Amino acid sequence: MGRRQLWRKVSAIPPVTFFKPAGIRMAELEEVRLLVEEAEAIRLKDLEGLEQEECAQKMKISRSTFSRILDSARQKVADALLNGKAIRIEGGNFEMATRRFRCLEGHEWDVPFETLISAPPEFCPRCKTPSIMPLFPPGMGHRGRHGRIVGHGS
Numbered sequence: 001m002g003r004r005q006l007w008r009k010v011s012a013i014p015p016v017t018f019f020k021p022a023g024i025r026m027a028e029l030e031e032v033r034l035l036v037e038e039a040e041a042i043r044l045k046d047l048e049g050l051e052q053e054e055c056a057q058k059m060k061i062s063r064s065t066f067s068r069i070l071d072s073a074r075q076k077v078a079d080a081l082l083n084g085k086a087i088r089i090e091g092g093n094f095e096m097a098t099r100r101f102r103c104l105e106g107h108e109w110d111v112p113f114e115t116l117i118s119a120p121p122e123f124c125p126r127c128k129t130p131s132i133m134p135l136f137p138p139g140m141g142h143r144g145r146h147g148r149i150v151g152h153g154s
């Protein structure tokens with residue numbers, strides 16, 4: 001827990017996070033869980049068409065780590081597509097490109113990924129209160145230490 005060096009930078013969470021094949025009853029439906037950083041790997045490599053080196057740089061990880069995440073992502077998507085399983089995008093070990101924080105007094109400010117990794121904020125830049133909390137995109141897990149998003153059920 002809280003191993004910040006493992007965070008992968010993610011620039012966007014997909015607008016839709018659950019896909020279900022048509023014609024399969026929920027009781028019989030198997031589900032594949034695609035981590036948010038796996039979805040980001042597919043987005044960068046397959047949708048934007050970047051080289052693996054660029055993708056790895058954007059996610060602030062090594063090329064071999066990126067390659068492993070991408071392989072895992074593609075394997076899951078293929079499994080879902082060809083075996084008729086649902087895909088749920090959630091959880092993982094990632095951090096957003098920027099994270100919005102709010103203090104007890106209602107001040108809000110954005111903290112870039114690089115700052116979150118090197119020196120997470122400890123007080124509000126305006127009123128200096130230490131009572132601050134990160135705000136989360138709707139429906140994305142709960143709050144962990146230093147604002148890390150942690151998936152449900154992992």
Ligand SMILES: [Zn+2]
Pocket residue numbers: 103104105106107124125126127128129
């Ligand atoms: Zn404040």
